[in-house]
Amino acid sequence: MSLFxxxxxxxxxxxxxxxxxxxxxxxxxxxxxxxxxxxxxLNKQYDKVKRDQHL
Amino acid sequence: xxxLKHLIFFxxxxxxxxxxxxxxxxxxxxxxxxxxxxxxxxxxxxxPGCFSAxxxxxxxxxxxxxxxxxxxxxxxxxxxxxxRAIEGGYNFADAIITPDGCSMMxxxxxxxxxxxxxxxxxxxxxxxxxxxxxxxxxxxxxLYVLQCKNHILKPLNEKYGIDVSDEAIRKAVxxxxxxxxxxxxxxxxxxxxxxxxxxxEFDVINLATYVAPKYLLLDKLEETLEELKTREPDEKxxxxxxxxxxxxxxxxxxxxxxxEDAGAYVCADRFCYGSLPGRNPIILNDEEDALTQICRTYxxxxxxxxxxxxxxxxxxxxxxxxLAKEYKxxxxxxxxxxxxxxxxxxxxxxxxxxxxxxxYPVLAVDRPxxxxxxGQMTTRVQAFVESIEIKKIQRGDANG
Amino acid sequence: xxxxxxxxxxxDFYKEGSLVRKRREWRGLADTMYDYSRWLKIMMxxxxxxxxxxxxxxxxxxxxxxxxxxxxxxxxxxxxxLRGEYLRICHEEQDLVIDDVAKLLDSLFRGDRRIGNDxxxxxxxxxxxxxxxxAVMMGFPTLKCLSRETPSTYVSVLLNQYAACHYIxxxxxxxxxxxxxPMPEAEAGVSIDDxxxxxxACAIQCNxxxxxxxxxxxxxxxxxxxxxxxxxxxxxxxxxxxxxxxQEYAAQEIRNAIAFIEKHTGVKWDWKAYFExxxxxxxxxxxxxxxxxxxxxxxxxxxGSNLALYxxxxxxxxxGRVAAFEKADRKITKLARQAxxxxxxxxxxYRHRAIVWGVQSHYYMDFLVWLLNCWGIVPxxxxxxxxxxxxxxxxDTPENRExxxxxxxxxxxxxxxxxxTHGGYKVLLDELWEFVEMFNADMVILWEHMSCKALDGMHxxxxxxxxxxxxxxxxxxxxxxxxRIISRQGVRDQIxxxxxxxxxxxxxxxxxxxxxxxxxx
Numbered sequence: 001m002s003l004f005x006x007x008x009x010x011x012x013x014x015x016x017x018x019x020x021x022x023x024x025x026x027x028x029x030x031x032x033x034x035x036x037x038x039x040x041x042l043n044k045q046y047d048k049v050k051r052d053q054h055l
Numbered sequence: 056x057x058x059l060k061h062l063i064f065f066x067x068x069x070x071x072x073x074x075x076x077x078x079x080x081x082x083x084x085x086x087x088x089x090x091x092x093x094x095x096x097x098x099x100x101x102x103p104g105c106f107s108a109x110x111x112x113x114x115x116x117x118x119x120x121x122x123x124x125x126x127x128x129x130x131x132x133x134x135x136x137x138x139r140a141i142e143g144g145y146n147f148a149d150a151i152i153t154p155d156g157c158s159m160m161x162x163x164x165x166x167x168x169x170x171x172x173x174x175x176x177x178x179x180x181x182x183x184x185x186x187x188x189x190x191x192x193x194x195x196x197x198l199y200v201l202q203c204k205n206h207i208l209k210p211l212n213e214k215y216g217i218d219v220s221d222e223a224i225r226k227a228v229x230x231x232x233x234x235x236x237x238x239x240x241x242x243x244x245x246x247x248x249x250x251x252x253x254x255x256e257f258d259v260i261n262l263a264t265y266v267a268p269k270y271l272l273l274d275k276l277e278e279t280l281e282e283l284k285t286r287e288p289d290e291k292x293x294x295x296x297x298x299x300x301x302x303x304x305x306x307x308x309x310x311x312x313x314x315e316d317a318g319a320y321v322c323a324d325r326f327c328y329g330s331l332p333g334r335n336p337i338i339l340n341d342e343e344d345a346l347t348q349i350c351r352t353y354x355x356x357x358x359x360x361x362x363x364x365x366x367x368x369x370x371x372x373x374x375x376x377x378l379a380k381e382y383k384x385x386x387x388x389x390x391x392x393x394x395x396x397x398x399x400x401x402x403x404x405x406x407x408x409x410x411x412x413x414x415y416p417v418l419a420v421d422r423p424x425x426x427x428x429x430g431q432m433t434t435r436v437q438a439f440v441e442s443i444e445i446k447k448i449q450r451g452d453a454n455g
Numbered sequence: 456x457x458x459x460x461x462x463x464x465x466x467d468f469y470k471e472g473s474l475v476r477k478r479r480e481w482r483g484l485a486d487t488m489y490d491y492s493r494w495l496k497i498m499m500x501x502x503x504x505x506x507x508x509x510x511x512x513x514x515x516x517x518x519x520x521x522x523x524x525x526x527x528x529x530x531x532x533x534x535x536x537l538r539g540e541y542l543r544i545c546h547e548e549q550d551l552v553i554d555d556v557a558k559l560l561d562s563l564f565r566g567d568r569r570i571g572n573d574x575x576x577x578x579x580x581x582x583x584x585x586x587x588x589x590a591v592m593m594g595f596p597t598l599k600c601l602s603r604e605t606p607s608t609y610v611s612v613l614l615n616q617y618a619a620c621h622y623i624x625x626x627x628x629x630x631x632x633x634x635x636x637p638m639p640e641a642e643a644g645v646s647i648d649d650x651x652x653x654x655x656a657c658a659i660q661c662n663x664x665x666x667x668x669x670x671x672x673x674x675x676x677x678x679x680x681x682x683x684x685x686x687x688x689x690x691x692x693x694x695x696x697x698x699x700x701x702q703e704y705a706a707q708e709i710r711n712a713i714a715f716i717e718k719h720t721g722v723k724w725d726w727k728a729y730f731e732x733x734x735x736x737x738x739x740x741x742x743x744x745x746x747x748x749x750x751x752x753x754x755x756x757x758x759g760s761n762l763a764l765y766x767x768x769x770x771x772x773x774x775g776r777v778a779a780f781e782k783a784d785r786k787i788t789k790l791a792r793q794a795x796x797x798x799x800x801x802x803x804x805y806r807h808r809a810i811v812w813g814v815q816s817h818y819y820m821d822f823l824v825w826l827l828n829c830w831g832i833v834p835x836x837x838x839x840x841x842x843x844x845x846x847x848x849x850x851d852t853p854e855n856r857e858x859x860x861x862x863x864x865x866x867x868x869x870x871x872x873x874x875x876t877h878g879g880y881k882v883l884l885d886e887l888w889e890f891v892e893m894f895n896a897d898m899v900i901l902w903e904h905m906s907c908k909a910l911d912g913m914h915x916x917x918x919x920x921x922x923x924x925x926x927x928x929x930x931x932x933x934x935x936x937x938x939r940i941i942s943r944q945g946v947r948d949q950i951x952x953x954x955x956x957x958x959x960x961x962x963x964x965x966x967x968x969x970x971x972x973x974x975x976x
Contacts, residue, residue: 022491022495023491026479026491026494026495027478027479027481027491028478028479029475029476029477029478029479029531031498031527032474032475032476032525032527032528032531033475035475035524035525036473036474036475036524036976038524039474039521039524042514042515042521042524043518043521045515046517046518046521049515049516049518051648051649051650052649053625053647053648053649054647054649055403055404055407055408055629055647055674055677055678123914123915124914124915124916125911125912125913125914125915126903126905126911126912126914128634128905128906128908128911129908129911129912133912155694155695155877157666157908158665158666158876158877158908158909158912159908159912161694161909161912162880162908162909162911162912162913163912165879165880165912165913166912166913166915166916169880169884169916170916184695184879185695186693186694186695186698186700186701186704188691188704189662189669189689189691190689190691194704194707194708194711195691195704197703197704197707198693198701198704201700201703201704202700202701205700360670360673361666361669363660363662363669363672363673363689363691364689365676365680365687365689368673368676368677391632393632393634394632394634394908396635396636396665396666396667396670396908397666397669397670399631399632399634399635399667399670400631400635400643400667400670400671400673400674401670401673402630402632403626403629403630403631403632403674404673404674404677406630407629407630419630421632
């Protein structure tokens with residue numbers, strides 16, 4: 001029984017922790033802030049791609 | 056070279072939209088059918104009892120009013136026409152027929168209609184808009200024929216009693232072809248190494264056939280052809296290169312003059328209002344009705360960039376190459392009226408393909424409707440002429 | 456941070472010089488949790504997408520793919536200030552569109568010769584334009600109808616206002632004039648820049664929407680046909696689409712297009728599938744008409760970008776082919792009825808009822824939300840949402856099969872935008888004033904897409920008619936895909952000065968009047 005309760009407890013802690021983490025990311029727009037940081041780097045990457053530029 | 060006897064006469068016809076021959080024809084009881092787009096089959100507007108006048112706005116000045124109605128983003132040709140219409144400059148017309156060739160032309164004519172700028176005091180005046188094919192195929196031909204019946208022949212017959220029979224159409228085609236043959240014959244002198252006619256002179260004569268009743272020009276054209284047969288060109292040509300001018304609407308003879316004054320002989324005119332292919336005769340057979348054959352001819356030979364099927368798109372560049380060879384052009388000038396969407400794209404495609412695939416020196420320019428004396432354009436053409444000369448020297452052509 | 460509509464100063468979320476906003480809104484517990492759950496769903500859609508190595512490869516190959524980093528922000532922009540049913544309607548739509556675009560991207564990269572190179576799959580792909588009704592694909596359920604331009608330019612600009620600038624510049628470097636419409640210009644630029652996926656058994660291009668679009672296709676087909684060996688059929692829809700004497704031509708074009716697809720894919724037209732799609736098109740039409748009917752009352756429910764963006768997608772790109780949109784139609788209608796019964800409002804104050812006409816600025820699609828939040832202007836409907844309401848035949852009989860060809864032709868002719876910008880002045884000019892009356896609007900917001908010649912050509916007559924009718928008309932100029940010509944603030948300023956000087960009003964939310972979003976996605 002206590003094992004079962006422990007599992008429930010762990011699952012609950014994981015869920016709460018996951019919720020806290022994702023909600024923090026969501027609320028403070030951290031997902032977008034991260035992608036905004038990646039964006040300039042990606043653009044530099046595209047400049048290096050070889051292209052057959054013509055009509 | 057000695058001046059052409061009738062050049063001033065032809066030049067004078069271009070000074071006013073309502074020129075003296077239009078007035079004369081109307082005084083004789085003919086109906087004037089105005090049109091704007093090269094995709095309108097001309098012979099159908101020149102049936103017995105009526106004649107066509109392709110609208111221009113010579114000596115255009117301010118475009119303030121039309122710019123208010125259509126903004127400064129529409130091409131100056133459409134704005135110049137609207138401005139002139141608002142000024143009352145096209146009140147001579149008895150009808151206007153226009154295809155939805157491009158959005159700008161369509162809006163121009165619609166503004167004319169909504170602002171009631173045409174047809175004052177003419178009870179029978181009508182506006183007709185027609186759909187024309189965007190591809191050259193059987194379906195397109197069926198559409199073309201139906202549209203010509205519904206939007207050209209029917210209103211002309213119902214409003215003005217014009218005979219629209221097959222016989223009348225065949226006569227109109229025969230008359231049209233006579234003019235085309237004369238223009239072709241006159242234009243062929245441009246193929247000479249030291250031509251006896253300038254590109255400017257030819258442009259003036261050719262343009263007159265679009266804006267004046269053709270039957271009233273016949274004698275002058277015949278005389279001009281005879282005169283040219285014996286005309287002596289200057290011993291030493293003032294031109295340093297031969298160019299083909301391709302592109303959008305040009306009804307401004309000053310533009311051709313400017314190019315020639317900058318040292319480039321305009322040997323071929325592949326533009327809207329030009330003679331290639333606009334003045335190719337229409338060959339009819341006896342088996343099929345004339346209307347269908349006219350529509351097929353217009354559809355198949357049309358070089359307007361609104362034609363969107365691949366064969367037609369490719370042909371636009373192939374045709375320029377063929378003409379450049381036939382008329383011995385050293386280079387090609389792709390011109391586009393500013394704000395013309397179709398030619399903005401075709402100028403890019405044509406200039407890139409003619410340069411990279413066919414190997415021609417190409418100058419791509421955009422220009423206003425009425426160019427006057429443009430130092431900027433002159434400089435660009437001069438530089439182009441020099442680049443052609445340098446290429447000739449590099450190839451060793453200069454010393455033969 | 457508040458539950459009530461209009462309690463937040465929405466401008467405070469923006470940060471000078473930043474691509475993104477400071478944080479997301481607190482909309483009260485229930486609405487925030489709902490928004491959070493939908494955000495999670497979007498993250499899962501994106502996560503599923505990047506799980507596939509080929510999609511990651513594509514991310515590093517195609518410049519326009521970087522814009523997809525901004526997907527969640529696009530949703531945030533459109534849900535600004537929304538609560539309750541309005542928030543849910545917006546998510547129903549946006550999330551479905553995101554899911555659909557993710558599937559489109561996945562399919563493109565699967566068949567792309569550079570990326571997935573699944574030849575068998577590619578042989579079942581028919582490429583279509585971005586601005587093209589997909590009616591002609593309604594009877595080909597086993598084929599994949601994919602548009603390369605939709606993800607590379609159309610959606611990209613919704614995500615990032617500067618997304619098309621690179622491609623516009625490329626096209627201009629090759630000599631294209633700067634005054635053409637930047638949409639086909641950017642599409643041509645993608646092709647020139649060698650930045651379009653290469654796949655498909657064949658392609659159907661269309662002359663919708665305009666001269667520029669038609670000619671831009673010519674640039675694209677040059678590469679498609681001549682280098683990639685993908686045969687192209689150019690479908691010519693008549694311009695004077697209200698005329699009886701063009702309908703046979705239009706129908707024959709449809710027959711020819713179907714025959715072309717059958718020839719190049721080896722797949723036969725399926726009438727059963729067609730009529731199923733036709734039923735869904737009719738249902739979407741019924742729903743849209745019901746929403747518009749509500750918008751005529753003091754309590755409009757599905758309006759602004761909720762109406763505009765969804766109609767564009769559902770009417771044109773989906774055209775009855777995706778069952779999930781029927782489900783969404785049903786849900787949206789249910790939510791709208793619910794809110795209507797409660798006489799709910801999307802903002803704390805409705806000051807003006809506007810008809811939005813012309814072609815909206817694509818780099819500022821959430822402008823309609825801004826109008827509502829900043830000035831209390833309710834965009835009741837817009838030009839692009841006023842599309843065909845004709846019912847399609849749905850029963851499979853020999854006569855109906857013939858009629859169905861005409862129905863598809865009609866839909867193609869009446870693609871969004873071109874059903875108003877072409878076909879004569881009546882559909883553009885005259886019908887606007889009929890809608891003003893029908894919707895009890897007290898103002899007209901007229902987008903002036905500066906390089907749209909068909910619209911510009913009626914400029915003066917719009918003004919004259921507005922004066923004649925006594926309806927305040929405000930011009931909002933923009934250049935569709937290019938915020939370097941007129942910025943988002945430049946767009947807002949045109950409304951701001953009109954509202955201050957003509958209506959003598961002050962904004963409902965002053966924080967929105969000037970926003971530091973010039974650098975923002």
